[in-house]
Amino acid sequence: MSTISPERTGGSGLTPPPIMKAFVYGGIGHKSIEDRPKPVIVDSGDAIVRMVKTTICGTDLHILKGDVPSCDPGRILGHEGIGIIESVGSGVTAFHPGDHVLISCITSCGICENCRKGMYSHCTTGGWILGNRIDGTQAQFVRTPHADTSLYHIPRNAEEEPLVMLSDVLPTAFECGVLLGKVGPGSTLAIVGSGPIGIATLLAAQLYSPGAIYMIDVDDNRLEVAKRLGATATINSKIEPAIERIMALTQGRGVDTVVEAVGIPSTFEMCQELVAAGGTIANIGVHGEKADLHLERLWDRNVTLTTRLVDTVSTPTLMKTVRSGEIDPSNLITHHFKFDQILQAYETFGHAAKTQALKVIIDFD
Ligand SMILES: NC(=O)c1ccc[n+]([C@@H]2O[C@H](COP(=O)([O-])OP(=O)(O)OC[C@H]3O[C@@H](n4cnc5c(N)ncnc54)[C@H](O)[C@@H]3O)[C@@H](O)[C@H]2O)c1
Ligand SMILES: [Zn+2]
Numbered sequence: 001m002s003t004i005s006p007e008r009t010g011g012s013g014l015t016p017p018p019i020m021k022a023f024v025y026g027g028i029g030h031k032s033i034e035d036r037p038k039p040v041i042v043d044s045g046d047a048i049v050r051m052v053k054t055t056i057c058g059t060d061l062h063i064l065k066g067d068v069p070s071c072d073p074g075r076i077l078g079h080e081g082i083g084i085i086e087s088v089g090s091g092v093t094a095f096h097p098g099d100h101v102l103i104s105c106i107t108s109c110g111i112c113e114n115c116r117k118g119m120y121s122h123c124t125t126g127g128w129i130l131g132n133r134i135d136g137t138q139a140q141f142v143r144t145p146h147a148d149t150s151l152y153h154i155p156r157n158a159e160e161e162p163l164v165m166l167s168d169v170l171p172t173a174f175e176c177g178v179l180l181g182k183v184g185p186g187s188t189l190a191i192v193g194s195g196p197i198g199i200a201t202l203l204a205a206q207l208y209s210p211g212a213i214y215m216i217d218v219d220d221n222r223l224e225v226a227k228r229l230g231a232t233a234t235i236n237s238k239i240e241p242a243i244e245r246i247m248a249l250t251q252g253r254g255v256d257t258v259v260e261a262v263g264i265p266s267t268f269e270m271c272q273e274l275v276a277a278g279g280t281i282a283n284i285g286v287h288g289e290k291a292d293l294h295l296e297r298l299w300d301r302n303v304t305l306t307t308r309l310v311d312t313v314s315t316p317t318l319m320k321t322v323r324s325g326e327i328d329p330s331n332l333i334t335h336h337f338k339f340d341q342i343l344q345a346y347e348t349f350g351h352a353a354k355t356q357a358l359k360v361i362i363d364f365d
C-alpha cells in the first residue's frame with residue numbers, strides 16, 4: 001500500500017505525494033486535465049481503486065452546463081467505471097487489493113434509515129456523491145467510501161468492458177424507467193430521448209415484453225440505433241409532430257408508460273401529452289430548469305408521475321442478465337479513447353448528432 005498521509009504533503013524536505021492525472025470541472029463550460037495528489041484512505045470503510053475503464057454520462061454534461069449546483073468547481077468528475085482495488089481501509093471486509101470491481105454511481109452505507117429502505121440514492125452519508133460532492137472516477141485513482149456496500153466484485157472470466165454500463169446507465173434505465181414506469185406484457189411505451197439512457201431503457205423494457213415501444217429523439221442516428229435494437233417505431237420530433245404521431249399509433253389513447261430521458265422542460269411537457277389515461281410518466285432526466293406540470297389537464301386522467309435518483313439496488317440482478325446475454329450493453333458502446341484523450345472524448349460525446357456517439361469508453365492503460 002503506498003498511501004501518504006495528508007500531513008506529509010506540504011512540508012519541505014518530505015517526499016512529495018504521488019501525483020495522478022484527473023479530469024476536472026472548472027466551473028460552467030470549463031474543463032481540463034490536471035495533476036492531482038493520488039487519493040488516500042480517509043475513513044476505515046474506504047477503498048482506493050486504480051481505474052481501468054470509465055465513461056462519460058449525460059449528467060456530466062449537465063454539470064458542465066451548471067445544472068448541478070451541488071458539484072463545485074475543482075471537482076474531479078465521473079461516477080462510472082471499473083477498476084482494481086489498490087488498498088482498503090481497516091473496516092473493509094469484502095474486498096482486497098487486486099480484486100476487480102465495478103464502481104456503483106451510488107455510494108451507500110447499507111445501515112442508515114434510507115439504505116435500510118433500499119433507497120441507497122439518499123444514503124445519509126452517501127448517495128450520488130462520486131464526481132459530484134467528492135472526487136470521481138475520471139482519474140487514475142478514486143477513493144470510494146463505504147466500499148463494502150458500494151462496490152461489486154466482477155466475476156472471474158467476465159467480459160469487463162460491457163459491465164461499465166452497470167455503474168449507472170442500466171440500473172437507471174431499469175429502476176427509474178422500466179420498474180417505476182410499470183412496463184408490462186403487451187403494454188405500450190414511449191421513450192422520449194434516445195441517448196444512452198433512453199436506449200438502455202429500450203433494452204431493459206424488452207425483458208417485460210411490452211406490446212410496442214416508440215422512441216422519440218431529434219437525432220436520426222440515435223433513432224436508427226433504437227430501431228435496430230427493437231423499437232417498434234421511431235419519431236424525429238424535429239421533423240414530425242411527435243404527439244400527433246403517437247396518438248395516431250395508439251388510436252388516440254396515448255401510451256401506458258412514457259419515460260422522460262432527456263431532462264429539459266419541453267420534453268417533460270411532451271410526456272404529459274403522450275400519457276394514456278391510467279398511465280405512468282416516469283421521469284429519468286436531470287432537470288436544471290423549472291418545468292411545468294399541467295395539472296389543469298391531468299387531474300382527472302388517473303396518471304402517476306414518478307421521479308427517482310437511481311438507487312442501484314438492481315445492479316446484482318442486472319449483472320446476471322448481462323452475463324446470461326439477456327441484455328447486451330455493449331450495444332451502447334460506440335467509441336474508445338485513452339485517458340489522455342478525455343477532452344476529445346467529451347467533445348465526441350457532447351456532439352453526438354455529428355459523431356454518432358452513444359457511450360464512450362475511456363481506457364487508463
Ligand atoms: N435519474 C437518474 O438517476 C439519472 C441517472 C443518469 C442519467 N440521468 C439523466 O438522464 C438523461 C439522459 O441521459 P443520457 O446519458 O442518455 O443523455 P444524453 O444527453 O446523451 O441523451 C439525451 C437525448 O435527448 C435527445 N434530445 C435532446 N433534445 C430533445 C428534444 N427536444 N426532443 C427529443 N429528444 C431530445 C438528444 O438528442 C439525446 O439523444 C439526462 O438528463 C441525464 O442527466 C438521470
Ligand atoms: Zn450518470
Ligand SMILES: [Zn+2]
Binds near residue numbers: 126
Ligand atoms: Zn446509508
